[in-house]
Amino acid sequence: MASAADNPLGTYLRDRRTRLDPAAFGFGGGRRRTPGLRREEVASRANISATWYTWLEQGRGGAPSADVLDRIAKGLMLTEPEREHLYMLGLGRPPEARYRPVDGISPRLQRVLDGMTLSPAIIKTAMWDVVGWNRAATLLLTDYATLPPDGRNILRLMFGNAQARARNADWDSVARFVVAAFRADMTRAGGSAAAAGLVAELSALSPDFDRLWRDNDVVAHNEGVKRLHHPVAGPLAMEFATFTVEGRPDLGMIVYNPATSADAERLHRLLAAAPDG
Structure with a gap:
């Protein structure tokens, strides 16, 4: 023995x-x-x-x-x-992420988001449902609190919301990246009936999604640059990095920071001008 x-x-x-x-x-x-x-x-x-x-x-x-x-x-x-x-x-390795429906995040994790006052940040699930966000993300990306829970899905916004589509510069490249990263997340999480249902829904809703999904591209959603046409702040380039939430490999935190000093100035003006919610 x-x-x-x-x-x-x-x-x-x-x-x-x-x-x-x-x-x-x-x-x-x-x-x-x-x-x-x-x-x-x-x-x-x-x-x-x-x-x-x-x-x-x-x-x-x-x-x-x-x-x-x-x-x-x-x-x-x-x-x-x-x-x-x-x-x-x-x-000798951690388990694969498992999909679990998430209604929200813990108060402690929300306080982490709220502490990043100058960095827009969100928490998403393996299904790309946004379940946590801070004030900066509300002003830069979307006011998620005004949307129903099923409307906070990044893919539904990307392919079914005209305003969200208009905000993304070079939408075609962004959409291809999002679909390929979602495929990787869904596979890593072992797949689920809910994920298959979301793919079927989006394929019926958007010929663009259906085309991109059939390409079978896969990328890692680690870091990059997101370019936006913000209706108030104007053009913005935001670097982003994605982090896994400790103990919850099915949750990812995406943190955005201005790519240049000019972008930082425009973002800070946007945050300073908006009233606190």
């Missing part, structure tokens, strides 16, 4: 297992020699064989699959950070 130093995955699984209350999971059996769930009980909850689970704790049997790790994470009721740690121990 491997030692704790040689078998960090087994050590972690054993530690999580012994912290669980059997009664909370409907397991009786009277007095137990050791705390927590038994190995066979975890295996039953994870729908894997008790022998295979035992081998994992003992450091035998090779690397588990992502499916097995997900089953075990569910069986042990691991939090998202704990599940990610399990993946790092078992496979």
Whole structure:
């Protein structure tokens, strides 16, 4: 049997297992020699064989699959950070992002956005629904608060909103980039019925989207420059960078900053002139 130093995955699984209350999971059996769930009980909850689970704790049997790790994470009721740690121990990489419907963001994350008073910033899901934004983003991009939740989708705005389309300089290039980046996000998140439905909706709504989607282009939505025709501030070039939200790989924060000193001056005038909402 491997030692704790040689078998960090087994050590972690054993530690999580012994912290669980059997009664909370409907397991009786009277007095137990050791705390927590038994190995066979975890295996039953994870729908894997008790022998295979035992081998994992003992450091035998090779690397588990992502499916097995997900089953075990569910069986042990691991939090998202704990599940990610399990993946790092078992496979040496974090899990793929999973699509989950999001109604909003935490107050703490909203305060992070609000603290960036001079940098427009938004939070988007893997479906490209905007679920968080700051005042600067409202003034530069869109007043998301005035839109219904399903209207805050970046792709719906890009391909179904004439005002949003008019604000984007070189719309064709931007649209191609957005569709290719969305494809990468959707695939990384494992796909979903909701994502397939959104693609079908946009394909029926916009021949442009349908054409670009059929091209099968894929790009990383890491950083770049967004050029805008703002109705008040005029032409603006904004550099952007995208960051994954810790513990929520299905959420991305996009932060914009002026590309030049002239763009910074125009943005600052826009922010200073607008009343606080």
